[in-house]
Amino acid sequence: MGTPPGDRLETSEPARLRAFARSPGTLSLLILVAILAGWEAGGRTGVLDTFFFSTPSAISVKAWEMLIDGNLLFHTLRTGYAYVAGVVAAIAFGATVGLAMGWWRRFGDVVDPYVVFFSAMPRIALFPVIILIFGIGDLSRTIIVFLGVVFPVLFNAYIGAKQTPRLLIDVGRVFGYSHNRLFTAVVLPAALPYLIAGFRIGVTLGIIMIVVAEFLAASAGLGQQIAVTAQSYQIAEMWAWVLYTSCYALLIVRGMDYFERWTMRWA
Amino acid sequence: MEEPSLEVIGVTKSFPTAQGRLPVLDGIDMSQARGEVVSIVGASGSGKTTFLRLVAGLEEPDSGALKLDGREIDGPTPERSLIFQQFGLMPWLSVLENVLFGLATSGLPKDEQRDRANDVIGRVGLQGFEDFHPKALSGGMQQRVGIARALAVEPRLLLCDEPFASVDAMTRQTMQTDLLHIVTQQKVTVLLVTHDIEEALFLGDRVIVFSSRPARVIEEVEVAIPKPREHSVRVSTGFQEQRAMLWELLQATA
Numbered sequence: 001m002g003t004p005p006g007d008r009l010e011t012s013e014p015a016r017l018r019a020f021a022r023s024p025g026t027l028s029l030l031i032l033v034a035i036l037a038g039w040e041a042g043g044r045t046g047v048l049d050t051f052f053f054s055t056p057s058a059i060s061v062k063a064w065e066m067l068i069d070g071n072l073l074f075h076t077l078r079t080g081y082a083y084v085a086g087v088v089a090a091i092a093f094g095a096t097v098g099l100a101m102g103w104w105r106r107f108g109d110v111v112d113p114y115v116v117f118f119s120a121m122p123r124i125a126l127f128p129v130i131i132l133i134f135g136i137g138d139l140s141r142t143i144i145v146f147l148g149v150v151f152p153v154l155f156n157a158y159i160g161a162k163q164t165p166r167l168l169i170d171v172g173r174v175f176g177y178s179h180n181r182l183f184t185a186v187v188l189p190a191a192l193p194y195l196i197a198g199f200r201i202g203v204t205l206g207i208i209m210i211v212v213a214e215f216l217a218a219s220a221g222l223g224q225q226i227a228v229t230a231q232s233y234q235i236a237e238m239w240a241w242v243l244y245t246s247c248y249a250l251l252i253v254r255g256m257d258y259f260e261r262w263t264m265r266w267a
Numbered sequence: 268m269e270e271p272s273l274e275v276i277g278v279t280k281s282f283p284t285a286q287g288r289l290p291v292l293d294g295i296d297m298s299q300a301r302g303e304v305v306s307i308v309g310a311s312g313s314g315k316t317t318f319l320r321l322v323a324g325l326e327e328p329d330s331g332a333l334k335l336d337g338r339e340i341d342g343p344t345p346e347r348s349l350i351f352q353q354f355g356l357m358p359w360l361s362v363l364e365n366v367l368f369g370l371a372t373s374g375l376p377k378d379e380q381r382d383r384a385n386d387v388i389g390r391v392g393l394q395g396f397e398d399f400h401p402k403a404l405s406g407g408m409q410q411r412v413g414i415a416r417a418l419a420v421e422p423r424l425l426l427c428d429e430p431f432a433s434v435d436a437m438t439r440q441t442m443q444t445d446l447l448h449i450v451t452q453q454k455v456t457v458l459l460v461t462h463d464i465e466e467a468l469f470l471g472d473r474v475i476v477f478s479s480r481p482a483r484v485i486e487e488v489e490v491a492i493p494k495p496r497e498h499s500v501r502v503s504t505g506f507q508e509q510r511a512m513l514w515e516l517l518q519a520t521a
Contacts, residue, residue, distance in 0.1 A: 170325055171355040173343045175420070176372035185368070189359045266359045266400040 054236040063240040072244060079221040082138045083210050086145025087203055093146075094153030094202070095195055101154075102161020102191070103183050115158070119151040124212055136217045141210055148209030149202035156201070160194025161187050196263060200256045207249045222248075271298040272456050273322065273424060278331035280317055281481075291317045293481035294331070299424075304450060304457040306467035309477030310517060315460040316352075318482065319428050322458060323349050335424060345372060348417040352429040354409045356401040362388065362412050363397040369416040387419045390449055407438035414446060418455070425450065427459040431466065443469055444498050451494055464513045468506060469496065474513065478520045486516055 020026060036056045042048035043055035050058075066072040101108035101115075127144055134140040164187045172182045214223025222245045229238035280292040291314040299305045309315045320326045322333060324343040333340040335347065348369065356365050366384040373380065388394060391411040401409050410430060417425060430446070431439040447470050450457050461467050467474045468490055476486040491505050500506050 167351065167353055167355045168357060171349075171351065171357075171368075173325060174323055174345070174347075174349045175369045175416075176343065176345045181372075185371070186357070189357065192359070266361075266402070 051233075051235060054239050058236040059239045059243065062236045063243065066237075066240060066244075075220055075222050075225050075241075076244075076248070078138070078218075079141075079210060079214065079223065082141035082221070083145055083206060085138075086142045086210070087149050087206050089142070090146045090149035090202060090206070091153050091199060094150040094198070095157045098154040098157025098198075099161045099183075099188065099191060099195075101158045102164075103187050108158065108162070115151070115154060119155055123147040123151075124209065127213055127216055131217050136219060141213050141218065141221070144213045145206045145210050149206040152201040152205060153195075153198040156194045156198025157191060160191030160198075163194070164190040192263060196256075196260050200253075200260070203252055203256060204249070207245075207252065211245060272301040272303070272336060273297075273299040273458065274332075274334040275322070276332045276334075278318075278321060278328045278333060280314070280321060280326065280328050290481040292321075292328070293483050295482065295484060297475055297484060297487075299456065299458060301456055302454045304459065304470055304472045306459045306461060306471030306474045307477055308461060308464055308467045308474060308513065308517065309482060310479045310520070311462055313477045313479050314482035315462075315477055316428055318477075319349070319426055319458065319460045322424070323347055323426055345369065345420040346423045347426055348420050348422040349426040349428060350410070350413050350417045350430045352432050354401070354406075354413045354433070356409055356412055356416075358401050361398050361400055362393060362404070362415075365401070365412050366416045366419050369420050373420060383419050384415075387415045390418070391415045392445065405438070407434045407442060410434055410442065414449075418449065418453075423456065425455050425457045427457060427461075429461055429463075430459070432461070432463070439466075440498065440501075446470065447494075447496060464510055464517070465501065468492075468509055468513070469501060474509075476513065476516050476520070485520060488513065 039048065039053070040056050043050045043053060043058075097111070101111055124144070126147065127140075130140050130143050134143060168186050168190060169182060172186045177185060210221070211223035211226070214221040215227045218224040222241060226238055226241045226245065229235075229241060275295055275297045278292055278295040279290070281288040281290040283289075295318060297305075307315050307318065317326065321328055322340065324340050324347065340347070357368060360368060363381075363384055366388060367380055370380040370384060375383070385397070388397060391414050393408065393411050393415065396404065396408065401412065404412070410433070414430070427446075431442055434442060443466055449455070450470075457470070459467065459470055471490050472494075474488045474490060475484055476488070477483070478485045488509065491509065492500050492503065
């Protein structure tokens with residue numbers, strides 16, 4: 001006599017539970033809960049100095065308030081505007097110039113020293129000059145994001161176009177592709193993985209650039225709020241801003257993951 | 268004798284190296300009739316591939332002339348399509364798109380390009396794989412795409428650069444038979460370069476032997492086996508005798 005099917009279903013229940021408990025997602029979540037619980041307990045028992053570290057509960061309250069009173073939205077939009085404008089401009093410019101440098105070799109050879117110089121330069125050092133010229137408005141921040149993002153994008157596009165396999169170029173030539181057509185049909189798609197890698201580095205660097213720029217000089221924005229709340233010892237608020245900023249960064253990086261997977265479906 | 272399709276007169280080619288110019292081709296003369304399959308054999312590094320690239324128009328000779336149907340060869344064109352040893356498929360394109368890649372400059376209407384591509388995909392035995400990307404295919408199947416792409420443009424001269432050297436031995440023999448059937452049926456003029464004597468004999472009407480670098484033509488042999496040929500001719504006495512003879516020749520030049 002075999003086991004009735006009902007029995008098997010019952011025995012598989014705990015197995016499924018075990019599998020759930022062991023899944024990496026569940027474990028990650030458990031670790032997060034443990035950290036938050038430890039932080040809260042540490043704050044309440046006085047092991048952690050709440051003056052510097054606050055507590056998750058106090059931070060949550062502040063975070064909720066910001067969400068409700070529109071403060072979060074306001075500063076997010078201010079930062080987001082400059083960030084998106086800077087990133088879009090940098091990707092458009094960097095990808096175009098980088099690909100052109102890789103494909104039109106003479107152009108690349110002429111421009112190469114400048115690219116190396118500017119990419120080595122700590123561009124945040126230019127920020128005071130930019131403020132001087134363009135004031136402390138959105139334009140300055142857009143420019144600083146642009147400068148942060150443009151070089152990794154440009155450099156990767158340059159390398160991507162330069163390393164297009166000779167074989168694939170020969171294939172294009174054999175089938176009668178003109179120089180310009182080779183660029184769109186072969187070089188551009190062959191450089192795509194490099195381009196995407198450049199975008200990834202660029203958008204991450206852009207986040208750092210805008211937050212630091214807002215520390216230095218801004219009338220509003222996420223980085224400015226972190227700086228202001230820290231300077232006025234509103235520690236719970238400060239942590240809330242830090243966490244929101246980190247969440248945005250995480251969303252952007254995850255978004256890049258999906259974008260990368262979507263563009264590289266064939267790989 | 269029929270009007271020659273491909274004519275090569277006194278072609279030389281050298282490449283610059285740190286130690287000065289390295290001569291690769293040392294006065295190549297050959298001609299080929301329309302519909303003929305010519306195999307060029309030579310040791311690795313003998314300059315056969317360089318020669319094929321000259322015929323394709325991917326390189327220019329230092330001196331000498333190459334003509335196809337009376338016209339000087341000047342740059343690459345799909346009328347001399349090429350099957351590459353390393354396949355040369357665009358990894359981001361599907362099988363169908365890779366074949367269409369070759370037809371894109373043909374000036375044919377889009378639907379005609381599509382019909383031709385589908386037809387030739389069927390002839391190389393890839394029906395059902397149209398939407399696959401190269402990465403999902405075996406080496407042999409990838410080269411079938413390469414063959415389809417080269418045939419779809421209906422070249423006046425089909426160039427094959429060690430087409431099966433990157434394919435495993437079992438698959439190689441099947442693919443040689445398949446390619447032979449297709450080119451025989453369609454009366455395609457084929458210039459094949461290979462280091463594989465058996466491949467040269469099995470596919471060729473004539474075999475040209477290159478010396479080791481710098482390459483000269485040291486022998487031309489008519490293949491004494493009538494077409495159509497089946498896989499079984501490989502074990503025939505005539506085949507084996509010619510194979511042994513060519514092997515001796517190549518040994519002597521190495």
